[in-house]
Amino acid sequence: MSRLPSGILVSAMLRRANDAGGFGTVLAKGDPQAGAVLVVAVEAGESRLFERGIGPDGRVGLIDSTPADDLTGYWRRRRLRDPDLWVIELDIPDSQRFAAETLCAD
Template sequence: MSDRLPTGVLVGALLRRANDAGGMAMVLARGDDQAGSMLLILREKWAFVGMAEPGRNLDGAAILTRVGPDESADAPTIDDYWKRRRARDPDLWVIELDIPSAERFAAETIFGG
């Protein structure tokens, strides 16, 4: 048995916490409830600040890893990236998160930090 929470539970917590904190979180693509991976599109006041996904560092500690286009990317580039990822991994959850300090907020919610 794994100590990892199902992805659907983590996504639900992220959506609720963002809403409760006055931010916005939206599911752009629904993945597998039990074991799907997660891609986060991070925004602050509607401005794109990057993408991240949960992972592990070399010591095995849980971290958010920056992936995809950088902060200067336009909307079509952002959409193309996540849609290509989703085409290769139909279990991938794609979550858009718009809240101050979006990356920190996501890490605290996902990892309980």
């Protein structure tokens, strides 16, 4: 089964967050077809990073990629190595669930 293009997944995630009363924005635009998506999840003033990956159980899931410090510097360095990477910020309660439902749905 083929996956939806990254640009469509990002658009759907932002639309869903907006429809639920939250806010989402593109911090860095990646490849519209196959770019990976890094989500900056903001809740109660605290930010965490999540991305689609393979979990310890071997299944596709949302992986916490939050660095110990300098979250913005981390994703900017990732973009230098991977210019196809999308960076999306979601400011909504349970933003991790929103990201997982969009990025990890089969």
